[in-house]
Amino acid sequence: MDLFANLQNGVFICLQPINLLLCFVGVLVGTLVGVLPGLGPSAAIALLLPTTFHIPPISAIIMLAGIYYGAMYGGSTTSILVNIPGEAASVITTLDGYQMARKGRAGAALGISAFGSFIGGTLSIVALMFLAPPLAEVALGFGPPENFAFLCLGLLLVSSLGGASFIKAIMMAVLGVFLGSVGRDVITGTPRFCFGITDLMDGIGIVPLVMGLFGIAEVLLNVEETAQRVVVAKHIGGLLPNLKDWKDSMGAILRGTGIGFFLGILPGGGSIIASFASYSIEKKISKEPEKFGTGMIQGVAGPETANNAATGGAFIPLLTLGIPCNAVMAVLVGAMMIYGIHPGPMLIRDHGDLFWGVIISMYFGNIMLLILNLPLIGLWVKILKVPYPILFPLILIFCLIGAFSLNNNIFDVTIMVLFGFVGYLMRKFRYDAAPLIMAFVLGPMIEENLRHSLLLSKGSPMIFFTRPVAAALILVNLFLIIRSLYKYIVQGRSAKVIL
Amino acid sequence: MDKSSLSFILVLSVFISFGSIPLKLGTLANPGPGFFPFVAGAILGILSLASLIERIFSSSGKGEKSSWPAKGGIRRLIQTSLALIFYVLFLEKAGFILITFCLLTFLFWRVGYQRWHVSFAGGLLFTLFFYFLFRVLLQVPFPKGWLGI
Numbered sequence: 128m129d130l131f132a133n134l135q136n137g138v139f140i141c142l143q144p145i146n147l148l149l150c151f152v153g154v155l156v157g158t159l160v161g162v163l164p165g166l167g168p169s170a171a172i173a174l175l176l177p178t179t180f181h182i183p184p185i186s187a188i189i190m191l192a193g194i195y196y197g198a199m200y201g202g203s204t205t206s207i208l209v210n211i212p213g214e215a216a217s218v219i220t221t222l223d224g225y226q227m228a229r230k231g232r233a234g235a236a237l238g239i240s241a242f243g244s245f246i247g248g249t250l251s252i253v254a255l256m257f258l259a260p261p262l263a264e265v266a267l268g269f270g271p272p273e274n275f276a277f278l279c280l281g282l283l284l285v286s287s288l289g290g291a292s293f294i295k296a297i298m299m300a301v302l303g304v305f306l307g308s309v310g311r312d313v314i315t316g317t318p319r320f321c322f323g324i325t326d327l328m329d330g331i332g333i334v335p336l337v338m339g340l341f342g343i344a345e346v347l348l349n350v351e352e353t354a355q356r357v358v359v360a361k362h363i364g365g366l367l368p369n370l371k372d373w374k375d376s377m378g379a380i381l382r383g384t385g386i387g388f389f390l391g392i393l394p395g396g397g398s399i400i401a402s403f404a405s406y407s408i409e410k411k412i413s414k415e416p417e418k419f420g421t422g423m424i425q426g427v428a429g430p431e432t433a434n435n436a437a438t439g440g441a442f443i444p445l446l447t448l449g450i451p452c453n454a455v456m457a458v459l460v461g462a463m464m465i466y467g468i469h470p471g472p473m474l475i476r477d478h479g480d481l482f483w484g485v486i487i488s489m490y491f492g493n494i495m496l497l498i499l500n501l502p503l504i505g506l507w508v509k510i511l512k513v514p515y516p517i518l519f520p521l522i523l524i525f526c527l528i529g530a531f532s533l534n535n536n537i538f539d540v541t542i543m544v545l546f547g548f549v550g551y552l553m554r555k556f557r558y559d560a561a562p563l564i565m566a567f568v569l570g571p572m573i574e575e576n577l578r579h580s581l582l583l584s585k586g587s588p589m590i591f592f593t594r595p596v597a598a599a600l601i602l603v604n605l606f607l608i609i610r611s612l613y614k615y616i617v618q619g620r621s622a623k624v625i626l
Numbered sequence: 627m628d629k630s631s632l633s634f635i636l637v638l639s640v641f642i643s644f645g646s647i648p649l650k651l652g653t654l655a656n657p658g659p660g661f662f663p664f665v666a667g668a669i670l671g672i673l674s675l676a677s678l679i680e681r682i683f684s685s686s687g688k689g690e691k692s693s694w695p696a697k698g699g700i701r702r703l704i705q706t707s708l709a710l711i712f713y714v715l716f717l718e719k720a721g722f723i724l725i726t727f728c729l730l731t732f733l734f735w736r737v738g739y740q741r742w743h744v745s746f747a748g749g750l751l752f753t754l755f756f757y758f759l760f761r762v763l764l765q766v767p768f769p770k771g772w773l774g775i
Contacts, residue, residue: 298635301669302635302638305667319646319660320642347703347706351695517734517740520737524726528766532766544713555694558631581654
């Protein structure tokens with residue numbers, strides 16, 4: 128099927144009323160999640176997952192994907208109006224966005240953020256559309272050794288690009304691998320670490336785990352605080368950027384698109400790093416770098432474009448190789464497996480409808496977000512003013528119901544609450560949950576590919592070095608480990624290791 | 627890194643590794659079900675032990691400090707945690723409506739510092755809202771408990 132025919136098919140799928148409606152629900156929920164500090168797209172996707180069990184998988188993925196890129200739009204609202212990032216990817220927007228709001232230019236900041244997000248998101252989808260199919264063709268030639276090496280690379284990159292120290296991130300990744308092994312062994316059926324609990328035979332569910340680590344833990348962290356949110360602007364006008372705003376921002380928007388897309392593809396890269404990288408570059412090339420932090424529009428346009436462009440890039444490894452490059456994508460992988468869809472190079476071939484339907488839905492989603500974000504600013508401001516002591520019990524109930532409704536089983540709720548406490552302690556001791564989630568999802572795939580590779584080679588580890596692609600990937604893995612350990616030892620344990 | 631968290635992770639790694647042995651490690655040619663968790667446990671143990679030793683003998687100061695909440699924050703945290711545990715223990719026995727009402731009212735009142743009649747009304751209102759949304763609209767079967775609804 129050629130590209131035009133695929134696009135036509137995708138448009139036809141997306142224009143079905145149910146898919147349009149669910150795309151709208153997804154981006155609306157995503158924006159809400161982005162506006163409200165605390166929940167995050169990972170927990171929101173996990174929370175809404177049980178509600179999608181009775182709808183077709185394509186429709187479900189359209190909605191869940193909408194939550195992800197919708198959250199990037201919503202996160203900028205709180206950054207600009209309250210100086211508190213709604214999402215981690217909007218942290219950098221607080222520097223100049225809030226300053227613009229203080230100077231009475233909240234409308235311009237919100238407007239350019241929305242338009243930049245739209246342009247970045249849309250262009251990254253175009254790139255996704257052209258790059259994904261040929262990449263999937265290449266990946267079809269991968270066997271268990273190549274898959275093993277590539278999955279390990281993904282985990283290592285997430286660990287080394289993450290926020291905490293490399294050693295801590297690797298420990299969390301290894302712990303995630305262990306948690307992923309709980310349950311019946313896929314090959315022999317032997318129960319592993321089930322302690323006689325029947326509910327553990329199918330393993331720990333991804334939904335209660337994510338909702339616990341990201342949802343419950345976040346609420347527990349927030350109830351410690353009593354600080355009130357102050358919204359800086361009572362009335363927000365002038366949402367459409369003027370000619371000067373466009374002139375000042377267009378370069379930042381185009382650069383942000385490129386930076387965001389390519390960093391989004393990288394496991395461990397994603398929206399957060401993309402937004403930081405864009406800000407750094409804009410400041411470096413600016414004729415007035417000293418003014419960054421005082422309300423420069425480029426400091427809003429670039430990062431906000433980059434974090435949305437990264438969402439398009441993040442879908443490439445997911446939809447073509449079946450490898451999630453961040454925690455949100457890992458939850459989407461979990462969701463797809465629940466629907467019986469195995470993401471990987473065969474996805475485009477075996478589930479072409481799903482691939483092209485989701486891609487086209489992202490175009491529609493970005494248009495909906497642009498329309499939603501500007502006129503509904505007043506609504507988001509009202510929501511922001513709801514005191515957290517009122518909100519957090521409602522968030523907890525959503526999480527508790529969400530976990531219960533998975534299998535109508537109190538065990539899932541127990542797991543979620545338990546991991547909520549674990550997640551809280553992890554944050555207190557500064558351990559990052561993202562590598563744990565990634566490893567939890569990738570661990571079983573890594574194990575399966577490792578065992579198949581060793582079975583193929585009759586136990587010889589040389590299989591990883593005699594196949595060229597696998598050998599190259601293993602060498603990259605070893606290089607990453609040695610480089611990261613060297614930097615850790617030389618610079619000290621507090622150093623953040625970046626490639 | 628905090629010594630206590632590293633010590634806990636070290637103990638956990640020993641548990642994982644020793645717990646994997648009875649599952650059969652197999653051979654390199656045919657790895658058994660215990661092979662992968664054993665390797666994971668071993669790596670975790672090595673990393674945590676090395677970090678712990680480095681932490682103990684480190685001369686660069688106390689290292690990263692965890693940020694624990696102030697007294698009021700600890701109280702709210704404990705109340706919320708106990709409320710969650712209570713919810714899990716009694717959801718199936720007491721039923722969704724009763725236990726959700728209790729949780730919401732308690733959290734609004736004791737953790738959210740709302741007046742008791744506002745908390746009561748809010749708890750009731752939102753319980754009915756969630757019941758309508760999830761039970762009636764989305765057909766999620768909730769436990770009926772003592773009230774039978």
